[in-house]
Amino acid sequence: MTIGIDLTLDCADATLLAGFWRTALGYVDEPPPAPFRTREEWLAQFDLPEDDSANGGAWLCDPAGVGPRLSILEVPEPKSAKNRLHIDIRVPGHGGTAERWARIRAEAARLVAAGAVVLAEFDGHHVVMADPEGNEFCVAAGPGGG
Structure with a gap:
């Protein structure tokens, strides 16, 4: 049995980075998980801090369903070193x-x-x-x- 993977990129500006990776990979915005209509509805089920919202992230996927999903999440700390995984x-x-x-x-x-x-x-x-x-x-x- 194989295990699927998703890739997650931490960032300062999810909108900027999502735009780049959509272009680079030919990915599209991933719809929210069923039965939710929006990311906001999906996130509401979790006990997240008030300042945490769907605006702080982007979720991309391969439209053919072959490549791994890509989550792009805003974090407060800056990038500080070379990636260990790329x-x-x-x-x-x-x-x-x-x-x-x-x-x-x-x-x-x-x-x-x-x-x-x-x-x-x-x-x-x-x-x-x-x-x-x-x-x-x-x-x-x-x-x-x-």
């Missing part, structure tokens, strides 16, 4: 090293336009990047990307 964005397609590297660099450029920054390039293999709040991730060829 996301790898895998660029699909086949071809030789030059073709694969061109696809990786094109994807990195698309993500820079969406608000990411390039931290390092490992020529022909992958690009290390950071999202708008400094969370590191990599862009590399996908499985079978030959």
Whole structure:
């Protein structure tokens, strides 16, 4: 039996980060769990502090239902160190090293336009990047990307 996972990113601005990761991954806003119509209704069932609301987070999912869900939650403390776990964005397609590297660099450029920054390039293999709040991730060829 396998266990499913969700990924959670702590942040200062959930709206900003959710917008970036929607663009980066092609994800959509996840609807609230049934039978709730809104996130506010869902959160009301928990004994949360008064200042805790759905406005402090975003919940994204793969529209095809394949990738892990992504929760983006606002926290008061700033990011203080390098991520110990990071996301790898895998660029699909086949071809030789030059073709694969061109696809990786094109994807990195698309993500820079969406608000990411390039931290390092490992020529022909992958690009290390950071999202708008400094969370590191990599862009590399996908499985079978030959």
